[in-house]
Amino acid sequence: MNREEFMEKAAQYIIDADEEGVVELAKKYRIKVIFFEIRVRDELAKVLAEEIGARTLVLNPGANLTKEQLKSGKTFFDIMEANLENLKDGLDCK
Incomplete structure (x- = not known):
């Protein structure tokens, strides 16, 4: 499956999911970030976010x-810190 076919399927998935009210629910609750x-x-997250x-x-x-992360000295805790920053940003935590 090429990228265009995948994007079409992803878009169709969003349309199908919308029958369940996913898009309306996200709009109702003013969802600003898709993790x-x-x-x-x-691609699916981007399609939903755009919608x-x-x-x-x-x-x-x-x-x-x-291997690159290990060579640079990155640890599991560094990754969790990055996740925390994204969660704080996405959930608008101060």
Whole structure:
């Protein structure tokens, strides 16, 4: 499946999900951020965010550090700190 086909399927998924009221629910509660996991393709989150006028932020489970992260000295706690910053930003915490 190429990118265009995936985006079409993602858009159709949003339309189908909207039959359940997902988009209306997100609009009703004024959802401003769609969080998605770093290891998951972000197209669906981006389609939903665009549909409701929100933005996306990534969360990383920190299960497996990459070689680059290990070489740079990044730790699980660094990843959790980044998640915390994204959560604070996305949930508008001071």
